[in-house]
Amino acid sequence: MLMGEVIVVTSGKGGVGKTTTTANLGAGLASLGSRVCLIDADIGLRNLDVVMGLENRIVYDLVDVTSGNCPFRKALIKDKRFENLYLLPAAQTKDKTAVSPDQMRALCQEIKNEYDYVIVDCPAGIEQGFRNAIAGANQAVVVTTPEVSAVRDADRIIGLLEKEDLREPKLIVNRYRYHMVRHGDMMSIDDIIEILAIDLLGVVPEDEMVVVSTNRGEMVVTNNQSRSGQAYRNIVRRIKGENVPMMDLEEGGFMRKLRRMIGLK
Amino acid sequence: MLDFLNRIFGRESNQSRSVAKERLRLVLVHDRIGVSPQLLQSLKADLIQVITNYMEIDEDALEVTLDSSENQVALVANIPVRRMKRKFQTESA
Ligand SMILES: Nc1ncnc2c1ncn2[C@@H]1O[C@H](COP(=O)(O)OP(=O)(O)O)[C@@H](O)[C@H]1O
Ligand SMILES: [Mg+2]
Numbered sequence: 388m389l390m391g392e393v394i395v396v397t398s399g400k401g402g403v404g405k406t407t408t409t410a411n412l413g414a415g416l417a418s419l420g421s422r423v424c425l426i427d428a429d430i431g432l433r434n435l436d437v438v439m440g441l442e443n444r445i446v447y448d449l450v451d452v453t454s455g456n457c458p459f460r461k462a463l464i465k466d467k468r469f470e471n472l473y474l475l476p477a478a479q480t481k482d483k484t485a486v487s488p489d490q491m492r493a494l495c496q497e498i499k500n501e502y503d504y505v506i507v508d509c510p511a512g513i514e515q516g517f518r519n520a521i522a523g524a525n526q527a528v529v530v531t532t533p534e535v536s537a538v539r540d541a542d543r544i545i546g547l548l549e550k551e552d553l554r555e556p557k558l559i560v561n562r563y564r565y566h567m568v569r570h571g572d573m574m575s576i577d578d579i580i581e582i583l584a585i586d587l588l589g590v591v592p593e594d595e596m597v598v599v600s601t602n603r604g605e606m607v608v609t610n611n612q613s614r615s616g617q618a619y620r621n622i623v624r625r626i627k628g629e630n631v632p633m634m635d636l637e638e639g640g641f642m643r644k645l646r647r648m649i650g651l652k
Numbered sequence: 653m654l655d656f657l658n659r660i661f662g663r664e665s666n667q668s669r670s671v672a673k674e675r676l677r678l679v680l681v682h683d684r685i686g687v688s689p690q691l692l693q694s695l696k697a698d699l700i701q702v703i704t705n706y707m708e709i710d711e712d713a714l715e716v717t718l719d720s721s722e723n724q725v726a727l728v729a730n731i732p733v734r735r736m737k738r739k740f741q742t743e744s745a
Contacts, residue, residue: 535676542680571667578673582680 391422391499394506394626395524397548399540401511403532404561407597408619409508410438412528414606415623417472421503424463426495427477428520429510430485436476440604441466450478453490459498473502483515488522495523504626513547521548527556528588533563533574542583557588559622564593565636576636589622590636591615681725685718692716699729708734 396409406429413425427435430449436442447462452475459475466472475498478485498505507524510516521527527548531541541558548556560576567573580587594615600607608619614634621631685691696716703709710732719726 535672535679538676539679539683543683546684568669571669574669574672574676578669582673582676 391502392504392526393495393499393524394504394526394528395509395521395553396506396528396530397509397517397520397544398511398530398537399513399544400531400537403537404530404559404591405511406435406438406508407601408528408530408559408561408591409435409506411606411608411616411619412623412626413472413474413504413506414439414466414469415608415619416504416506416626417466417469418609419623419627420471421627422471422501423469423504423506424473424475424498424502426475426498426505426507428486428491428507428516430477430516430519431479431482432510433477433479435508436464436474437604438601439466439474439606441474441476442604445476448476448478450481450485453486453494459494483510483519486519488518491519491522493523513543517544517547521551521553524553527553528559529556529585530559530561531579532561533568533576533579535574538574538579538582545583545585556585558583558585559588559591561591562593563590563636587633588625589618590633591618591622592636678723678725682720692718699731703731705737706740707736710734 394412396405396412398405406427409425413423417423425435425439426449427433428449429435433448436445441464444464447457449462451457452459452462463473463475466474495505495507505523507520509520529541529544529548531537545556548554558580560579563576564573568575576587576590592614594607594613596610596613597607597615600610600613606619607613607616608623610616617634621634624631696714699716700709700711700714713730713732715730717728719728
């Protein structure tokens with residue numbers, strides 16, 4: 388019997404990249420051979436399915452499972468592109484109160500017997516949706532962008548996670564723009580880490596390829612040309628326990644092209 | 653013009669990065685107070701322990717608060733002293 392990790396991906400603030408992160412970590416872990424089940428806990432605002440391109444295959448959802456209408460195995464959608472990747476979609480027509488923390492805890496307990504990783508995509512906010520999403524988790528990833536409001540919410544979330552005994556959550560800084568940091572117009576990774584006092588799991592650069600991939604229902608982690616894909620692949624290996632150095636954030640953009648053009652790399 | 657030069661050379665002064673960091677630092681001082689009300693209680697106990705090495709104080713009347721104005725948070729302690737100790741002892745003594 389497997390005893391998988393249940394990782395909740397959370398942020399406080401909406402729109403910072405939780406769903407994108409969940410999809411890419413799932414695809415990345417699955418492509419390295421792990422058995423992965425993703426749970427969309429954003430009840431009423433289902434969107435992990437569209438980000439993954441699986442929206443047309445939904446029959447049952449999370450609430451069908453927690454309310455006992457169908458066993459979880461029957462509700463899982465198998466991603467055909469990745470051998471070991473499954474999605475349990477959120478209910479779209481219900482609201483957050485349709486699930487309780489106890490139900491989520493029991494569900495995660497059941498699923499993690501059969502998967503290496505269960506990754507829960509958390510809704511924004513700190514209300515019941517958040518409480519449900521973290522209930523069954525034994526690890527937490529906090530996503531933020533380098534903005535005052537997002538980091539502030541991340542700080543609040545870290546406090547709440549620690550209260551719920553999810554100690555030592557790990558941070559992903561998303562939509563990092565190196566040239567802005569260099570020009571003194573964006574907080575740096577060091578600034579953010581210093582303020583939040585939390586371990587860094589990875590940095591994902593701002594990258595149009597995220598949007599392009601998402602438009603197609605694909606995950607950028609499988610795109611070998613993209614820098615955000617590389618960032619996600621590194622994060623995936625760190626989750627699997629490998630010691631992967633932080634990628635050179637300086638690369639990318641105009642200067643890299645210039646250096647390549649004049650043969651400096 | 654200076655602003656332009658600063659941008660070119662990536663100087664930090666007055667730039668939005670340091671403004672952001674400072675605003676964030678301050679807002680979190682306020683936020684974190686709200687999250688842990690036990691902190692002041694624990695600080696109070698520690699303060700009493702240290703101060704009683706030097707003087708006798710009225711522990712019940714001791715007040716410790718965080719005063720926040722717009723751009724600063726200050727720790728304010730009001731500690732009524734009963735009497736000074738003739739011999740004081742420090743940690744190292
Ligand atoms: N690294 C990135 N670069 C560019 N766009 C991004 C990046 N990460 C996320 N996005 C975009 O930001 C938006 C919000 O992301 P999403 O994952 O839905 O956030 P959340 O789930 O936290 O609300 C989406 O349109 C997504 O494509
Ligand atoms: Mg989302």
